Amino acid sequence: MTSTERPTAYHQRLPYGERVSAEPVLGGPFFAFDGDLRVVPLAEPVIPEPPRSGEPGGAPCPTCTEPESAAIWADDRWILKAGFEPTGLPMVALLVPREHFRLDNLPAELTAELGPMIQRVAGAIRRIDGVARTHFSRFGDGSEHFHVWFFARPAGLMQLRGPLLSLWGDLLPHVPVEEFRTNTRTVATALTEHSGTPVGIAAG
Numbered sequence: 001m002t003s004t005e006r007p008t009a010y011h012q013r014l015p016y017g018e019r020v021s022a023e024p025v026l027g028g029p030f031f032a033f034d035g036d037l038r039v040v041p042l043a044e045p046v047i048p049e050p051p052r053s054g055e056p057g058g059a060p061c062p063t064c065t066e067p068e069s070a071a072i073w074a075d076d077r078w079i080l081k082a083g084f085e086p087t088g089l090p091m092v093a094l095l096v097p098r099e100h101f102r103l104d105n106l107p108a109e110l111t112a113e114l115g116p117m118i119q120r121v122a123g124a125i126r127r128i129d130g131v132a133r134t135h136f137s138r139f140g141d142g143s144e145h146f147h148v149w150f151f152a153r154p155a156g157l158m159q160l161r162g163p164l165l166s167l168w169g170d171l172l173p174h175v176p177v178e179e180f181r182t183n184t185r186t187v188a189t190a191l192t193e194h195s196g197t198p199v200g201i202a203a204g
């Protein structure tokens with residue numbers, strides 16, 4: 001192996017091709033599985049990384065191609081997308097700026113709005129009946145267009161706290177379509193109190 005393929009001491013000491021033990025997470029309060037679990041073998045690093053959507057050489061940016069696809073609310077600068085197939089959570093949503101920026105080149109004006117937008121979206125999702133808390137995450141590994149994920153954590157389901165909330169959304173029975181539409185309207189209407197309008201399935 002060359003240093004290019006495993007560029008740092010961190011990369012060089014990892015057990016590629018091996019299965020690390022699942023033991024550290026088994027039985028934890030936030031872990032969703034028990035029984036005989038095997039961790040997948042650790043894959044070699046891919047450096048340079050393949051381009052993300054919206055990067056030169058990558059697939060077209062899905063947000064710039066269809067800005068209001070799956071959108072439930074929009075104003076002049078921000079779009080909230082949640083009109084996806086329902087999952088097992090009351091709401092999974094994606095906040096994006098209309099224009100194509102990364103986090104590191106987001107203009108100062110949009111950066112200053114980001115905190116208030118997170119507060120507004122989290123509060124709007126908590127308006128859904130039976131939602132205790134709103135989680136949010138910025139991963140950024142799929143598309144270059146800046147985006148923040150929001151996940152509704154149902155009240156009282158204490159096993160769903162922590163990092164596996166989105167995975168529980170895949171495991172639990174999916175929310176019926178009509179209830180899901182009601183949830184999108186609740187969120188879009190709450191956001192509209194400050195700016196913008198409901199769009200897509202939230203506008204019907």
Ligand SMILES: [Zn+2]
Pocket residue numbers: 054061062063064065099100101145
């Ligand atoms: Zn874009």
